Amino acid sequence: MTKDEIFEFFRRLAEDNPAPETELEYGNAYQLVVAVALSAQATDVGVNKATRKLFAEVETPEQMIALGEEGLKEHIKTIGLFNSKAKNVIALSQMLIDEFGGEVPDTRDALVKLPGVGRKTANVVLNCWFGQETFAVDTHIFRVGNRTGLARGKTPEQVEAKLEKRVPQPFRLHAHHWLILHGRYICKARVPECWRCPVVDLCAFKQKVLQPPASRAKAPK
Secondary structure: OOHHHHHHHHHHHHHHOOOOOOOOOOOOOHHHHHHHHHHHOOOOHHHHHHHHHHHHOOOOOOHHHHHHHHHHHHHOOOOOOOHHHHHHHHHHHHHHHHOOOOOOOOOOOHHOOOOOOOOOHHHHHHHHOOOOOOOOHHHHHHHHHHOOOOOHHHHHHHHHHHHHHHOOOOOOHHHHHHHHHHHOOOOOOOOOOOOOOOHHHHOOOOOOOOOOOOOOOOOOO
């Protein structure tokens, strides 16, 4: 995409959704860290179902430590990889208490030191809570970046670097949310819904699906 096309790409996404937000539910920075860590290889819907009751009881790292690993597992057992995630959440909670006074740090270098927190999770926290212009590349953004030609790369890090370089103001703060939502609801993995895509004419994808697939279900007689 050219610079003008990239600007128009985000202008249209912004017009459709001026104030995009993460679909994860949380009440403070600590709960956000926990929710994003739990969301790896899981859906936001599934994480929210598990964390609603958890976050009603646990708002701080200290309260999580008091709940304990087994108690946490009871809350999140419907989420994939819940055993390892519970261990990481307890460990990151203890590290927050021991090294950061119970507060969530506002730098990527500090965040990625926390168990179970990688670069993507750190970028989400920096963007959603601290208002920093970061690009958290998940599977949706990786697909959209490569498929559209917006930011091609063989790894999430390469796509992130391209986005960092190419996304213009005033779209940088919300760019990763627009891309995630676009990939989740329109530019889907199996069958992209190009027939209703607001940026279809700017997209470099050659196998566009310009008509909805015919329903397999027979109409009732």
